[in-house]
Amino acid sequence: MPDRPDKAYFFGTCLIDLCYPQAGLAGIELLQREGINVIFPQGQSCCGQPAFNSGFPAEARAVARQQLKCFSKDYPIVVPSGSCAGMLKHHYPELFVGEPEAEEARRFADRVYELTEFLVKVLDIHLEDRGKPIKVTWHSSCHALREMGVVEHSKALVRQLRNVELIELQKEHECCGFGGTFAIKLPEISAAMVGDKVADVRQTGAELLLAGDCGCLLNISGAMEYQNIPIPAKHIAEFILERVND
Amino acid sequence: MTEQALVDFRANFAKALNDKQLRRNLTKAMDSLRLKRKAVFADKEALERLRSVGNAIRRRSLSKLPELLEKLEKKCTENGIQVHWAETKAEANQVFLDIIRRHQASRVIKGKSMVSEETHLNHFLEEQGVEVLETDLGEYIIQLDHETPSHIIVPAIHKNRDQIAHLFHEKIPDTPYTEVIEELNAIARKTLRQKFFAGEIGVSGVNFAVAETGTLCLVENEGNGRMCTTVPPVHIAIMGLEKVVEKLEDVPPLLRLLTGSATGQMITTYFNMITSPRKPGEKDGPREVHLVILDNGRSNILADPELRQTLQCIRCGACLNHCPVYTRLGGHAYGYVYPGPIGSILTPQLEGLQNAGTMAFASTLCGACAEVCPVKIPLTDILRLLRNKSYDTQDSPTAVEGHGYKKNVSEDLAWKGWTAMNTHPAFNTLSTRMLGLIGVHLPRVGPLKGWTSVRTAPKFAKKSLHQLAKERGLSDE
Amino acid sequence: MSSARERVFANLHAAMQRGGFKVPETGTPLPLTLSRQERIDRLKTLMENMHTEVYVVKADDWLNVLKELLRQRSLNGLVYGPGTPLAAALEPSWENDLPPLIPYNEEIEQFKDRLFAIDAGITTTRGGIAETGALILWPDAREPRLLSLVPAVHIALLQADTIYNTFAEAMNSERWQEGMPTNALLISGPSKTADIELVLTFGVHGPKELIVLIVD
Ligand code: SF4
Numbered sequence: 001m002p003d004r005p006d007k008a009y010f011f012g013t014c015l016i017d018l019c020y021p022q023a024g025l026a027g028i029e030l031l032q033r034e035g036i037n038v039i040f041p042q043g044q045s046c047c048g049q050p051a052f053n054s055g056f057p058a059e060a061r062a063v064a065r066q067q068l069k070c071f072s073k074d075y076p077i078v079v080p081s082g083s084c085a086g087m088l089k090h091h092y093p094e095l096f097v098g099e100p101e102a103e104e105a106r107r108f109a110d111r112v113y114e115l116t117e118f119l120v121k122v123l124d125i126h127l128e129d130r131g132k133p134i135k136v137t138w139h140s141s142c143h144a145l146r147e148m149g150v151v152e153h154s155k156a157l158v159r160q161l162r163n164v165e166l167i168e169l170q171k172e173h174e175c176c177g178f179g180g181t182f183a184i185k186l187p188e189i190s191a192a193m194v195g196d197k198v199a200d201v202r203q204t205g206a207e208l209l210l211a212g213d214c215g216c217l218l219n220i221s222g223a224m225e226y227q228n229i230p231i232p233a234k235h236i237a238e239f240i241l242e243r244v245n246d
Numbered sequence: 247m248t249e250q251a252l253v254d255f256r257a258n259f260a261k262a263l264n265d266k267q268l269r270r271n272l273t274k275a276m277d278s279l280r281l282k283r284k285a286v287f288a289d290k291e292a293l294e295r296l297r298s299v300g301n302a303i304r305r306r307s308l309s310k311l312p313e314l315l316e317k318l319e320k321k322c323t324e325n326g327i328q329v330h331w332a333e334t335k336a337e338a339n340q341v342f343l344d345i346i347r348r349h350q351a352s353r354v355i356k357g358k359s360m361v362s363e364e365t366h367l368n369h370f371l372e373e374q375g376v377e378v379l380e381t382d383l384g385e386y387i388i389q390l391d392h393e394t395p396s397h398i399i400v401p402a403i404h405k406n407r408d409q410i411a412h413l414f415h416e417k418i419p420d421t422p423y424t425e426v427i428e429e430l431n432a433i434a435r436k437t438l439r440q441k442f443f444a445g446e447i448g449v450s451g452v453n454f455a456v457a458e459t460g461t462l463c464l465v466e467n468e469g470n471g472r473m474c475t476t477v478p479p480v481h482i483a484i485m486g487l488e489k490v491v492e493k494l495e496d497v498p499p500l501l502r503l504l505t506g507s508a509t510g511q512m513i514t515t516y517f518n519m520i521t522s523p524r525k526p527g528e529k530d531g532p533r534e535v536h537l538v539i540l541d542n543g544r545s546n547i548l549a550d551p552e553l554r555q556t557l558q559c560i561r562c563g564a565c566l567n568h569c570p571v572y573t574r575l576g577g578h579a580y581g582y583v584y585p586g587p588i589g590s591i592l593t594p595q596l597e598g599l600q601n602a603g604t605m606a607f608a609s610t611l612c613g614a615c616a617e618v619c620p621v622k623i624p625l626t627d628i629l630r631l632l633r634n635k636s637y638d639t640q641d642s643p644t645a646v647e648g649h650g651y652k653k654n655v656s657e658d659l660a661w662k663g664w665t666a667m668n669t670h671p672a673f674n675t676l677s678t679r680m681l682g683l684i685g686v687h688l689p690r691v692g693p694l695k696g697w698t699s700v701r702t703a704p705k706f707a708k709k710s711l712h713q714l715a716k717e718r719g720l721s722d723e
Numbered sequence: 724m725s726s727a728r729e730r731v732f733a734n735l736h737a738a739m740q741r742g743g744f745k746v747p748e749t750g751t752p753l754p755l756t757l758s759r760q761e762r763i764d765r766l767k768t769l770m771e772n773m774h775t776e777v778y779v780v781k782a783d784d785w786l787n788v789l790k791e792l793l794r795q796r797s798l799n800g801l802v803y804g805p806g807t808p809l810a811a812a813l814e815p816s817w818e819n820d821l822p823p824l825i826p827y828n829e830e831i832e833q834f835k836d837r838l839f840a841i842d843a844g845i846t847t848t849r850g851g852i853a854e855t856g857a858l859i860l861w862p863d864a865r866e867p868r869l870l871s872l873v874p875a876v877h878i879a880l881l882q883a884d885t886i887y888n889t890f891a892e893a894m895n896s897e898r899w900q901e902g903m904p905t906n907a908l909l910i911s912g913p914s915k916t917a918d919i920e921l922v923l924t925f926g927v928h929g930p931k932e933l934i935v936l937i938v939d
Contacts, residue, residue: 469929
């Protein structure tokens, strides 16, 4: 996508739909502020990853097919989650190998962008920080980091904000233990992992935790809240929007 | 868990996670191994190029596996190395016993070999009255404590110096208590020197076997491997049949990848290439060298185009060191010889999904393993594939043993419901609205119990993004 | 019953029938091309990092340096392989105040008792590897394998001209694939272990000290 498009699809993701709609809205607004006409297909649902990772590829494919249908036009597809974007971009083509939609899935995949990647790479966004000085830390989701390779874009956006000091985690590259159904199937291991992540967040001294994936947010903020640690957590889109609007 | 597993994974996991000392020992060690690897592969471009070379070499080897194994056998035989084949662990162990008996030997000294752990060789030989002594320091430590390796490269990494100090003091006669690592090493050196001197049969693993020349390559730091393969009159090497490479020139890149990935070393202290027994006129080296080539299910793994990538593994252990699950559990919790990500893809294929399938689910699929694997095995993809097979009851020529073991009505129904919800927009709207209304009042039982044992329950928003988008008048297409 | 070999190969051939093998072009690692001096320096630095003592010495001076090093230590003997050019240089010039020269001139079965009691051993080398810092040894009938392993001090003589850039370069230019010796070795330092808490310590089962004289 070399040129700046007029229109873009927004794939809200199921977790944002359920638990973090404000983050989704913020993502939409950031795109609109840049003059993008945002299209939100009402038929969209989940990327299919929960089933895909749990041993149910046929079910994942059925749900993926629904997304192929809803996002059929040639617009870029912007996703406020590295994990869901990774599913759409890297696993849809493999999910439809040998299926009638194989070619469609490949073309679909080519149009997928993670939100911060789209803001930086395609829109070349410039942020004017209007907020008060604040120290934040950043958690990279594994799929944003390894499948999508977009973490530098996310952090670049945070660094554009003049009054925001980004303090990195000691083990930024380590999984928080969410892993979708993993957190429910093997809760003890997941608990150990999120426990360490929370400790890492605390030692930064940051006032706020940012992430680009709501699965991780749900996991880490849920654990911090459970431990009564008063560090709020936010999706990066919501945070950026607040900073530029203030 | 629905499966009747031989290993109680959940209980093992819980036990390991509660062992504070273990967690501390492991975290410290794994952090350090990761840093060392990073330092030795500082040049990203060079590393990626090297990984591609390693991947290509291993794929090429597997694509000609029968041919290369025949060539290896032929070359070794020409060189005077006696080759033995074993389809099963029991057959491999019997080969050892026959050779040992023929020499009327009773003292075996052993260098580190994971394949011999896989066949439980020590246990077998000890039952036959043969003394088997592990000579790699880490292996020696755990043998003293009647344990198995907890890591494929650093087998005693779960122990700290205090624990080892107590062990030496209690188990090695006339050993004063010391926590000084140099002194502990010196104790091992002194004790084992006697054993090297008197060993009758030396046993080793094989890191790479070169078909072109019939050469067995061994990587090590301590010198115990060289001792075991040089001092006793008989050397028996054991390898999994996937360890063969085509050409001698395939070795240098794999060696770089192996030592760098394993312990962050440019090269180990010793790289030992053995091509024949002692030749006439030579003054040392074993008079007999035997090579035991083990299948134990590997040829089945070769059948599936995806799963066969498992056999590319060079056993560097990097995937363990980078795995957030392994680094919290250690190796013993997995209950099988090969732990961590490589163990989680290999073991279910060797032992059957019905026994070890849980290992394939003990991962968040974070991808840290595949990111560092020096031969680019797509570990996460293979984990996912094994999960699929756990529910797949269909037979096929490449089916993994125990496939479909997890199939059950309640999960099927749950995913059917999930599919319906996510393929019918009206359904989706309804259910998200309902969750929004229920809000935080979800019952803390069932699947959510594990979640809420350390976290607050998810809070569902009053209005979904779908609703908000509609209210904002966002276009639908 | 068929033999294990037949069963294994039957299984393997059945697996091969499934096909689907994708073999990418092998490619090459990033090349390394250093000058002669850079190769010496790099090998020296890397081996020193691994606790090896490395001395770059002149061709007419190495024997003096060696004697000096031996005089500084109290060693009960220096074992060597008779019949090599190295032996020819050592034997006539040995002096009484040096640790006695002991030839490895019997098979290990007879020589074992003595070998395990000698403090130091000396060997030649076939070459060196600059990239990773390592010596190449091809022990043979004259220079047995255990010379570089059993004594607590191993002294190795390395000709500067035989230091290659990489391991691959060494084996390719010397055409190793045409005939490998009984045992070929790379050695990068004294024996070491990190099996206890990953703390690196030197001198576990093999030599505690490695001394390399690079003859320039
Ligand atoms: S799977 Fe890869 S990273 Fe893991 S041990 Fe094998 S080669 Fe090393």
